[in-house]
Amino acid sequence: MIKELYQFRNLINELVKRDIKKKYRRSVLGYLWSMLNPLLMMLITAMVFSHLFRFDIPNYPLYLLTGQIIFTFYSEATNFAMGSILENGGLIKKVYVPKYLFPLSRVISSGVNVCFTLPAMVTIMLFTGAEFHFKLLFCVIPLLLLMLFSLGIGLLLAAFAVYFRDIFHLYGVLLTVLNYATPIFYPTKIIPLEYQGIVLYNPLTYFLQAFRDIVYGNVFPSGEQLFVCTCLAFGSLLVGGYAFSKKQNNFVLYV
């Protein structure tokens, strides 16, 4: 498996490049959009929420942006990974390529995209006078773990999406649910106690908290938090990888 990954590293590289190139082809600002998009989204949401609802959160823009970065990363990576097998159906039918490379390269593309948004985050930190600390560098750890988590979910979705196209529609709804069930724009403490479970059983919450603790809270995430994230990441990889490997031989017949 590792050997195979190494052998096909060039293909992964090319697939990732293709995704990124195609995303910004013929747009004047190109890669800048990766930075601008979250910034603009954040500005709008921040405007709405700081005037309509007053959450008692210091440096709300940064709080919001960290949430959005994590959620966009997850939703983009899984969404694209889900369709990756079907999109490359033409290829899968004609040449032998290990099929997991497609979801994998999609998730990596989203990872690269997140790297482009990090300057936006730094800009906001500068702008709002947030504290800079070397700890900030550790924010890649939750991001990497989230990437593995997304890959697992992406593999699972991709495998089933080949057989049931309903998954596409269903997952869109599920993502909206997740968007509200993750403390992206609200503080956890405003949720009534009896509903806290919704946030606590949502895996994304843990990745977000770990990321936010570092960037926004300027502290190391607790060992417990990282442990939970690691378990979630590898658990999802295991389940997704297993489902994918079980189903992959028949993809050719259904794409």
Place this chain on the structure above:
Amino acid sequence: MERKENIIEVKNVSMKFNLMEEKVDTIKDYVLKIIKGQMLYNEFSALTDVSFQVKKGDILGIIGFNGAGKSTMLKILAGVLKPTAGEVVVRGSVAPLIEVGAGFDPELTARENIFLNGAILGYRREFLKEHFQEIIDFAELNQFVDVPVKNFSSGMYARLGFSIATIVQPDILIVDEVLSVGDYRFQEKCEERIKTMILRGTTVLLVSHDLSLVKNICNRVVFLQQGKLKDYGDTDIICKHYEEECNVVR
């Protein structure tokens, strides 16, 4: 004959498909069908218990009428399909020429597609850079290097695909009627290139309806009929059987 090693071994290969009409697309369909007990699989055997071996350096023709399972056989050999039963052993690198250019991304330019398609076929980037000009020259697309492939004509598409796929010397070359694309001159060029490969020791698998082409370049022939191996042997004998069979059908 026996001293040459078998480069391909096909052992009792069978391939079954569930026909498309029984394809279930939605969970609702699926549940309904299970409840009604209608999950009848309308099975179709494309190949039944086919076995043969190919020796290194052989030029194998695969012939048969439409629906005999020729393309299915090639896809199994290329590793795209996994046989329902049986086993296939392939020793060496395979360059598939099944619908060349299948891996092209229409939005990308010819240049970008060379690197993408090359990567799909397993070539290294440096290798592609080295041979870039050669690929473009052979495909005669010098003027169009930076044009998105979606604007290409089908002939240009095929030329580029063929050029990329044959830039290396593979151990095994799989050809599925690609020679029917492009104009006459380019077809000749392709045949030329394939012949050079043969001289250098590449094993070739060729599917064709063109019996004279098969007689011309193949030394061994597999004759498939309705998914079964009807005949396997030297070109002259098998081709004669095939022609007799054609006459019977007529």
